Amino acid sequence: LAKTTQPISMDSYEGQEVNITCSHNNIATNDYITWYQQFPSQGPRFIIQGYKTKVTNEVASLFIPADRKSSTLSLPRVSLSDTAVYYCLVGGYGGSQGNLIFGKGTKLSVKP
Amino acid sequence: NAGVTQTPKFQVLKTGQSMTLQCAQDMNHEYMSWYRQDPGMGLRLIHYSVGAGITDQGEVPNGYNVSRSTTEDFPLRLLSAAPSQTSVYFCASSYYTGNNEQFFGPGTRLTVL
Numbered sequence: 001l002a003k004t005t006q007p008i009s010m011d012s013y014e015g016q017e018v019n020i021t022c023s024h025n026n027i028a029t030n031d032y033i034t035w036y037q038q039f040p041s042q043g044p045r046f047i048i049q050g051y052k053t054k055v056t057n058e059v060a061s062l063f064i065p066a067d068r069k070s071s072t073l074s075l076p077r078v079s080l081s082d083t084a085v086y087y088c089l090v091g092g093y094g095g096s097q098g099n100l101i102f103g104k105g106t107k108l109s110v111k112p
Numbered sequence: 113n114a115g116v117t118q119t120p121k122f123q124v125l126k127t128g129q130s131m132t133l134q135c136a137q138d139m140n141h142e143y144m145s146w147y148r149q150d151p152g153m154g155l156r157l158i159h160y161s162v163g164a165g166i167t168d169q170g171e172v173p174n175g176y177n178v179s180r181s182t183t184e185d186f187p188l189r190l191l192s193a194a195p196s197q198t199s200v201y202f203c204a205s206s207y208y209t210g211n212n213e214q215f216f217g218p219g220t221r222l223t224v225l
Contacts, residue, residue, distance in 0.1 A: 034212040042216075042219070043116075043204070044216050089212065091212050101171075102147070105154055
């Protein structure tokens with residue numbers, strides 16, 4: 001499973017767009033890129049997943065360049081409630097293993 | 113649907129005691145797993161199961177046992193608790209093995225004295 005690298009922490013203000021970049025140089029051909037969000041004292045929550053180009057849902061957008069060695073999670077117009085730890089993971093989709101490898105994540109602090 | 117449920121929410125043990133952390137899901141998910149999370153750390157995989165009757169070890173399996181007799185339940189047993197097992201434990205499930213959209217339970221906070 002590919003290792004990921006992301007910033008330890010980020011600060012933002014309410015209403016701003018936040019972009020969190022993750023690098024995954026050793027991503028395999030069948031790996032998908034998945035992002036999770038974790039609030040204090042709660043389990044992680046799935047946010048978004050993609051394979052290439054751009055994926056958008058009601059919560060976030062995920063941008064993946066052609067070489068897939070990095071990805072960027074974009075949170076539009078953040079609010080105080082978006083303060084959380086965000087994890088970037090890569091892993092096979094539909095393969096024989098469902099194991100996810102969580103790094104330390106990026107702690108996002110949104111200020112008023 | 114209740115989703116993924118875990119009991120108890122909190123537990124204090126003495127060194128050497130044994131206990132079972134319960135995990136259940138009502139979504140008919142094939143894949144279930146247990147993680148532990150230590151302060152300031154990401155989650156580390158303890159054990160996982162790709163279906164009833166099938167379990168395997170994850171990254172940090174020592175000191176823990178699991179079984180999967182039904183699709184719904186995946187208990188985690190601590191055989192002889194040690195202070196190093198003080199952690200928050202999360203159970204997760206997904207529709208099938210290889211699906212990266214996993215649903216996590218609320219966690220069990222365990223302290224071993």
